Amino acid sequence: MSPRARSLLAVAFVSGVAALLYQAVWLRWFQRLFGSTAYAASATLAAFFAGLAIGAALFGRVAGRTRRPLAVYAAVECGAALLALAVPLVFRLYDPIYASLYETLAGRRDVFVATKFALAFAVMLPPALLLGGTLPLLATAYVADARQLGRAGGRLYAVNTLGAAFGSAAGVLLLPDWIGVPATYALAIAFSLLAAAAAYALGRGHDVAHAAAAPAHDDGRAPRDLLAVAFASGFGTLALEVLLIQALAQVFDHSVYSYGIVLVVVLLALAAGAWIAAASQGRVAPARLLGAALAVEAALLFALPAATWAMRDFGAGSQGRLDNGFVAALLLGGPPLLVGALVLPLTFQLAAGGRVGPRVGGLLAANTLGGIAGSVAASFVLLDGLGLWRSLAAVGAAYGIAALVAAGSVRERAGRAALVAAAAAIVFATAWSPARLPVVELEAGDRLVAKAEGANGVVSVIDGTFGRRMKLNNHYTLEGAGRLLAAKQRAGHVPLLLHPDPKRVAFVGSSTGSTAGAAALHPAERIDLVEIVPEVHALAAQWFADTNHAVHRDPRARIVVEDGRNHLRATSARYDVVVADLFSPWNPGVGSLYTREHFEAVRERLAPGGLFCQWLPAYQQSADTFRTIAATFLAVFPNAVVFRADFYARTTPRVGLVGFRDAAPSVEQVEARVRALAAAGAVDDFWVTDPRGFWMLYVGPLAARAADLAAVPLNTDARPRFDFLGARVSRAARQDFLRRTWPAFAESLAAGAAPDAPFASRLDAARDGAALVRAAALRIEGRDLEMQSEIGKLRSRVPPEALAKPDPSVSELWMSR
Structure with a gap:
């Protein structure tokens, strides 16, 4: 192989790297605009591939006529780089347009999906068309003998595709974490320009004399049966x-x-x-x-x-x-x-x-x-x-x-x-x-109740030892019934009780409705249930109505099948309370729900006096993921506070970050809401119907750790650190977080609270809640004497009801070993 041929293969490799770096960034940007749905991904990929197809056909014909294919290639690659520079500007123009379309078409799903496809095509088709023209032009310069198209053309295609594999690995798996999304995009443009410059230099003085051309009667088109085989290959x-x-x-x-x-x-x-x-x-x-x-x-x-x-x-x-x-x-x-x-x-x-x-x-x-x-x-x-x-x-x-x-x-x-x-x-x-x-994989004692399959995966409803649950793709267990139902419902009551008069509320990641169903027992006038997987809505309404207060059929409820971030960014609705349920940190798209941009969009959607509660599964966090979320949340909600939904130490503790659009409500306002819920008689849960129990769920003001969290890099769209931190969470890191990091962090909030911090007069109750968690940890570790000592101290400070009723939905203290 000649040095020039090797150089052309190198150009093909670099061109492949650039193309997939572009695709990786464009897909991320479109997910940010359209949401992390299967439809959004399909729209983006369809637009990208359509551009490649048109470009391949168009510039294939150009390549058959030009004597300087490498000069044309250089111009095409430079053109792709220039159009790529314009793509971010178009995205900025799309923001207000998309918000208007969302309000108009959100209820007409098919039309809205078609509109997303059209928007994606308008942005991506021009640069993708040019990228699609690169390989036919390179092939014309590289294949010296048309009879060797199979060997030489296959080799060129292999090297170009290998470059695409490297670009994909870098653009999806590595570079956004290492250098950020804008720098990744800049690198793609740099690779395009590098390939163009190299090709132009190689093409100088090397006109193609059409040694690879066919006889004059050849129209240049591949036989139809081969085109059909090529189509079938791409389809498969x-x-x-x-x-x-x-x-x-x-x-x-x-x-x-x-x-x-x-x-x-x-x-x-x-x-x-x-x-x-x-x-x-x-x-x-x-x-x-x-x-x-x-x-x-x-x-x-x-x-x-x-x-x-x-x-x-x-x-x-x-x-x-x-x-x-x-x-x-x-x-x-x-x-x-x-x-x-x-x-x-x-x-x-x-x-x-x-x-x-x-x-x-x-x-x-x-x-x-x-x-x-x-x-x-x-x-x-x-x-x-x-x-x-x-x-x-x-x-x-x-x-x-x-x-x-x-x-x-x-x-x-x-x-x-x-x-x-x-x-x-x-x-x-x-x-x-x-x-x-x-x-659907079932455990011993499980019975499959229902299942549904679609673009988002396999959703199943299962009856098992601990009650009914819903699963997505055999691994992700969604909220359900069973032993922990009270804790899940408590996660709905806590943020609603922190608002003096919650009329319009939204639950993001509504899942089975176990948490969202709490809103049915409050004076809400509108309850938006936002869930990205349509099958989850359908199965929740059918099989969990007895545990979610039939919230999906409540006349006040509105079912929203959409990515939560996308809905809150695009809707014109204003909410008194927004509750985001538990999201596993390693799942795709979850990192975008913890970005500064998303938290700012939620704040914009809050009505005066409104609040946002983000529940976190503490049992799935590492120290790095939790600190990243906390630092980013505090940057947007400087008056944020932290609550618990339970007093678990090691099993499934939930932590809620609560941010207020304006000042936090007074203690008196909150306690009035708690008493009103108790008076309604529909809830039998001491922790949300008695002010003394409610304040034990309080952890403290997040600002108590402001100095420490100021040093933590924020999670942003440009630097999506959480995407990769979440994917790397190990079992050991989760256990260390629950045993050391979270207990110390939680107790430091009450200890370091300023005198004018929200709910400062109730921090003694927060310390009692922390003591209850310590007692549970001591029991798990088999340190029974120390546990009894901790409980003895608590008995003198907390209401008798707090310790009188064994309740496994509250703490491991009442779980069998």
Whole structure:
């Protein structure tokens, strides 16, 4: 290989890095604008791929006519960089437009989704179109002999895709954490300009004499049957990518790494497949290898549901960390992705002999359009209609049909049919059949009540030892009934009692409604239930009405199927109380709910005298994640206070950060609300119906740690630190937080409170609450004498009701060991 050829491969690699860095940042920005929903992700990816497809087709034809393809490539790459500079400016223009559209179209879901697609296309199509034109131009310069399109073109495609894998890994998994989103974007632009400069230098004095051109009668287009194969390859690959993300969700609890891991594995497989296909030229007939690849791919996809189910113990107790998540994605997705990756490069071989640019451009365009169709179909048709396992089998069946159609002879067709039929018989005739394989994992004593599958995953309702619960993707347990129901309802009462007259309230992450249902017992006139997963709303209304006070059917309730951040940023509604429920720190999109920008948007949505309560699962925090949230919250709500929903020490303690738009209410106002709730007689919970019990839930003013938290970097859209801190939370870090960091932090709030701090006159009760938590910790550690001493001191200070009734929804003191 000549030095010039190596240099062109280097340009292709850098170009691939730049393209996927752009995509990673654009996807993050669109999620911020549209919300972290499956529809938002699909809109962004569809717009990006549509631009690539149009660009590949358009500049493929240009490449077939120009004698200086590298000069044109340099101009195209520079143009993409310039248009990329304009994208952030357009996003700023979209903010007020989108808010207006949200108010107008939020109730018309289909129209609103279509509008999101249109907005995404308007922003991303121009730069993506130019990015799509880069590879056909490079191919025209790199492939010196049209007859070697399969080998040389496959090699170029492999290197370009390998660069894309590196760009994806950097843009999704690493750089936003290391240098921030703006710097990541600047790096993408720099890579584009570097590739352009290198290509321009390489092209000087090297005009293409159309040695790679076809005879004069060739119209430049690839044969239709190869375009169809390229389309089918793109459809299968992107459909498999969507389904693989869902399959891995059954192995691991999703984290911010999940999408990036699968994307990197897909791109690495495409690069490896292209290299293998290029190396096969002259050794194996491409048509025969193509047919074999299609048939083997069908067999592998038939078996993938069983392989996923068998692997579910691999991720037990894990949050999809970068290391084991990557291993699982390679083991499950590697074989089918690699085999499927042979298909497109083999069409290059079969298309050899025509003009390089138009043929490569046409095949890439067809492949990319297929990718759009596959991604959308998998997300919104297959998963909704067939479920996960049957969707994988359906894609496998499509590959099997393609293998038969692509057969060149009756003998080949019979052989491929035998292979596909044998694989189907082996899989479908056993208990591992996708038609019989369970998608919900049940524990001993569990009974599956209901389930629903869709683009957001598998939602199930399960009756078990501790009552009814809801799960998402086998790992994320949502709020439910059972032993802890009172604590969950208490989390709804506490913020509502802190407002003198809560008329309009919103619950973000309403889940089963166990917490939001508390609002039904208060003088609220409007209750907005905001939940991103539509299936959760439906199942909560049907199966949890007896524990959530039928809040979903309450005439005051409004069901909002939307990302919570997106709703609060775009709605014109003003709320007296906004309650954000528990979010697992490692789940995708959660970090955006803890950014300074989101907290500021919530504050803007509060009516005069309004408050915002963000509940945190202390049992899932590390010291770093908690301090990051607390510092960011305090920066927006300087008068913030901290409450508990219980007195757990080690099991499932909940911590609430409460921020007030204006001054905090007086102690007298709060106690009047508590007494009014008690007088209504609908709640039997000492901790929210007796002022003495209520103030034991108080922890203290967050400003007591202002000096310490001032040194903690804030979580912002530009520096989304929490995304990565949350994904790295380990079991050991969670245990250390509960044993050391949180108890010390909580007690320091009361100890360091200023005399004029909110509710300063009730800090003695807060200290008693901390003592109750200490007693629970001593019991867990088996230090019974010290526990009894702590309880003895408490008896002289707290109301008798606080310790008289054994209540496992309050503390481990009353749980069996």
